[in-house]
Amino acid sequence: MTKALVVGAGLAGPVAAMALLRAGIDAVVHEAYERDAVGVGAFLTLSVNGLDALRAVGLDDLVAGLGHPTPRMVMHNHRGRRLAAFDAAGSRTVGRSDLYRALRDEALSRGVEFVHGSRLTDAAPTEGGVTARFADGRTEHGDLLVGADGLRSRVRTLIDPAAPAPRRVPLLNAGGFASGLRLPDERGTMQMMFGRRCFFCWIVVGEDEVWWFANPPQPVEQSREQLAAVGPEEARSRLHALLADDPGPAAAILDHTSRIEYGWPTYDLPSVPVWHRDRMVVIGDAAHTAAPSSGQGAAMAFEDAVQLARCLRDLPDVPAAFAAYERLRRARVERVVAQGRRTSTAKVAGPVGRLVRDLGMPVFARLLARNGGAAQAWLFDHHIEWAERVRA
Numbered sequence: 001m002t003k004a005l006v007v008g009a010g011l012a013g014p015v016a017a018m019a020l021l022r023a024g025i026d027a028v029v030h031e032a033y034e035r036d037a038v039g040v041g042a043f044l045t046l047s048v049n050g051l052d053a054l055r056a057v058g059l060d061d062l063v064a065g066l067g068h069p070t071p072r073m074v075m076h077n078h079r080g081r082r083l084a085a086f087d088a089a090g091s092r093t094v095g096r097s098d099l100y101r102a103l104r105d106e107a108l109s110r111g112v113e114f115v116h117g118s119r120l121t122d123a124a125p126t127e128g129g130v131t132a133r134f135a136d137g138r139t140e141h142g143d144l145l146v147g148a149d150g151l152r153s154r155v156r157t158l159i160d161p162a163a164p165a166p167r168r169v170p171l172l173n174a175g176g177f178a179s180g181l182r183l184p185d186e187r188g189t190m191q192m193m194f195g196r197r198c199f200f201c202w203i204v205v206g207e208d209e210v211w212w213f214a215n216p217p218q219p220v221e222q223s224r225e226q227l228a229a230v231g232p233e234e235a236r237s238r239l240h241a242l243l244a245d246d247p248g249p250a251a252a253i254l255d256h257t258s259r260i261e262y263g264w265p266t267y268d269l270p271s272v273p274v275w276h277r278d279r280m281v282v283i284g285d286a287a288h289t290a291a292p293s294s295g296q297g298a299a300m301a302f303e304d305a306v307q308l309a310r311c312l313r314d315l316p317d318v319p320a321a322f323a324a325y326e327r328l329r330r331a332r333v334e335r336v337v338a339q340g341r342r343t344s345t346a347k348v349a350g351p352v353g354r355l356v357r358d359l360g361m362p363v364f365a366r367l368l369a370r371n372g373g374a375a376q377a378w379l380f381d382h383h384i385e386w387a388e389r390v391r392a
Contacts, residue, residue: 002312005030005132005142007120008149010037011100012284012301014107016148019057019309022386027112028142030134032119032149036104041096042175042261043211044292045070045190048090049382050299056306056386062102067094068205073190075365077358080193080247084365087373088190090380091295093203093211099298120154125278144279144318146308148301151267153286160274166267168221169291169344171199173264174239175213178256182208183249193250194357198242199347200250212253215293216242217348218265227263235262266291266344268337275330276322283308288333293347294340296379300333306384314390324390336379 002025006013009031017027046063054060070091075083108114119135129143147155156163185191185204192201199215216238230238236254239262243250254260269289275282284301307328311321346357368375 002026002143003028003141005130005140005145007132007145007147007155008032008153008286009104009114009116010148010150011096011103011298012148012150012286012305013146014103014112015054015057015059015302016146016283016305016308017112018059018103018107018110019305020146020312021110021112022057023309023313025143025309025312027146028140029107029112029114030118030120030132030140031114031116032135034117036116037097037100039097040100042177042213043067043093043095044099044298045088045091045093045295046099047088047295047299048380050296050302051090051092052383053299053302053306056384057309059103059106062106063092063094063099066098066102067092068203069188070190070203071188072186073192075361076191076193076248078194078196078246078354081358083194083358083361086365086368093188093190093205120149123155123158123280130279142279144281144312147280147282147286148284148305150285151269151289153282155280156272156282156286159277159280159282160272163272163274164270166269166289169266169268169341170218170348171215171266171291171344172218172227172262173213173215173266173292174235174260174262175211176257176260178210178212178253179258180208181210181249181252181256183210191248193246193248194347194349194354195243195246195250197245198239200243200246200248202249202253210249210253210256212250212257214239214243214250215266215344215347221265227265230263232260232262235260238262268341268344270337271334275326276319279318281308281322281325287329288337290333290337291340291344293343294336296336296340300336303382303384304329304333306386310384310386311390315392320392324392328390332378332382 122133202212283304311324315321
């Protein structure tokens with residue numbers, strides 16, 4: 001059996017390993033950190049096309065029991081006026097830790113091996129394969145190596161030392177889970193407010209439970225150490241100040257949140273010229289990071305994993321499979337990255353930008369709703385047919 005070394009045990013890595021296994025390729029997942037990611041992060045929305053990708057490899061039922069359905073998004077401006085509503089039927093909002101745990105546990109049950117504390121430092125082609133070297137001095141040989149190692153991918157730079165660096169988006173991210181708070185909003189609907197100084201979103205998910213995130217502006221980049229130095233109460237105070245002049249329940253939500261996740265920066269990744277070389281390839285954020293505003297980061301990674309596995313299953317050699325995978329994926333994911341950039345820009349609009357947004361968004365929503373949402377079919381109706389053979 002062909003053996004794949006998968007680098008990165010976040011969300012993309014376990015799905016890639018399971019897709020490869022289904023294609024008849026053994027996979028070992030190497031993770032740089034010593035511990036797992038249970039309890040890390042807030043939540044994400046997994047769109048219908050991402051769920052469809054999981055369905056291709058028998059993982060949709062696994063996710064169906066997680067989180068909460070998210071059928072609609074409603075946009076409000078800084079005065080509380082409703083601007084537009086968008087259909088998101090089929091989407092689910094899930095805790096990132098819950099999704100990670102479910103995917104990891106399922107991968108383990110299917111026989112995928114995970115190796116923690118396994119930080120990749122180098123990799124080089126060998127006859128008929130690739131040899132990976134890790135920080136602790138170990139080496140491992142495989143027939144191919146898949147970089148699912150995220151925004152700061154080591155595999156990406158091994159493939160192409162001239163690969164572009166991530167591009168900063170001038171927004172921070174914060175989020176959390178509020179409890180003991182009853183709000184009148186429709187359960188499951190994402191209520192999004194373009195505040196005067198900060199974007200804020202909340203979702204009522206239970207009788208007295210609210211999930212939320214915020215995007216404080218970050219005009220000047222701060223170091224990881226500077227951001228880590230912001231304590232929980234200072235984070236709460238900063239968010240209160242940014243949201244104080246806006247209508248809505250933000251203040252109450254913040255006060256009912258016991259632990260606020262605060263201060264991770266936002267990046268995206270412009271077009272990466274080289275996705276594969278020799279027996280190495282990148283998927284997910286390692287190949288194309290979309291800003292969180294796109295709502296498509298996990299979905300694009302899952303689609304990548306499934307398409308890569310199909311190509312390796314159906315084509316006669318690894319280089320041909322990598323080329324077909326890139327052909328199937330590049331245009332789509334770069335369009336998603338561009339869309340995420342535009343959406344992020346709307347969150348930091350000045351007075352003129354706010355006026356344009358407030359006038360244009362209702363028109364845009366009506367255009368998207370025409371013909372049953374046909375304008376967004378390219379994104380949400382995307383389907384990968386696992387049984388269909390890939391042609392070179």
